[in-house]
Amino acid sequence: MTDISLETDVLENGQGRSLWQDAWSRLKRNKAAIVSMLVLAAMALIGIFGPMFSPHPYDRIYPQYVRAPASFEAYPRxxxxxxxxxxxxxxxxxxxxxxxxxxxxxxxxxxxxxxxxxxxxxxxxxxxxxxxxxxxxxxxxxxxxxxxxxxQRLRFLFGTDANGRDVLTRTMIGIRISLAIGLLASMMALLLGVTYGAVSGYLGGRVDNVMMRFVDILYSLPFIFFVILLVVFFGRSFVLIFIAIGCTEWLDMARIVRGQTLTIKRQEYVEAAQAMGVTSWGILRRHVIPNTLGPVIVFVTLLVPKAILLESLLSFLGLGVQPPLTSLGLLISDGAANMRGASWLLIYPAITLTIILFALNFLGDGLRDALDPKDR
Structure with a gap:
């Protein structure tokens, strides 16, 4: 039988190796995944510490340098x-x-x-x-x-926007905000979706039917309507954005985990654990949930960019990040509006977001292969 939750894997020297050690060993052999991990780590460091070392505050306005083109030469010329x-x-x-x-x-x-x-x-x-x-x-x-x-000679490596603010500093702030919202919303969707889907699929029967009908009801609620209600009752805030996204995106996660659980609970090792008297929670924690990690991890890597795009939609509608604070989605929206006269406002945030999306996809493929029980 194949069980991704086995505690040990016999090595040549006779020592045991856990699931995570085995997955990490195979992940290191995937060069694209490792490079993507390093790129994401670099992006996170740039987003966190980059604005601290920038000579231009992200909200500083330079009236004399409105929509100044990107250049290595200092302004004024x-x-x-x-x-x-x-x-x-x-x-x-x-x-x-x-x-x-x-x-x-x-x-x-x-x-x-x-x-x-x-x-x-x-x-x-x-x-x-x-x-x-x-x-x-x-x-x-x-x-x-x-x-x-x-x-006063100033350098704007990425140029300035329509208000005279440094695009480089705002891009770094955008990386910070977008990654934070994407990760927090994904983690919230992961916790809710995996728990809900695993319980629903494992219990089955009427409980499963009722739980899935509740998911269908939530699917019928418009996302924007849900966000507007949250804004009306709690006001606009950074925390509200990832809560709103996480509370809607866990539905897909629950369906994926439920489908995996329906297959896993019929496996011999689950039946053996039931015969040995292992509790339902113990079976879910040690056998069911670990065996769903492959598709779950891949879905999370797709959910992060989706959350970033949803945040950009909310910001465009005036329900998300509010200026002078910014995000990659908001920068791209502003860049699209000024694309003909100031193309650099769109190019640099779009390239940054593209790099993040590619890195997440490559990392997701690598994690899927590393956590796939069939490759053990």
């Missing part, structure tokens, strides 16, 4: 600094010499027929590009010198 500096100095009514930009400083030689009034620095400070304007190298007669101002 040198060809934009020079005209702006010359324009500010022109209002000071002084003669302007050579204007240069060195790193984060702009310099210009200035002169006048009378001693230069240091108050002219205010004309430069009024500009959004410059700060800390000052006069250096002033001559003894005070009629020549250099106007120096600091320039």
């Amino acid at each position: 040198a060809d934009n600094i020079l005209p702006a500096f010359e324009s500010a100095l022109a209002r000071a009514r002084v003669d302007i010499g050579e204007v240069t930009v060195e790193g984060s400083q702009a310099r210009a030689a200035i002169s006048d027929d009378e001693p230069i009034d240091e108050r002219i620095t205010r004309y430069v400070d009024r500009s959004d590009l410059f700060s800390n304007a000052r006069i250096e190298n002033l001559s003894a007669d005070g009629m020549t010198g250099e106007m120096v101002a600091d320039v």
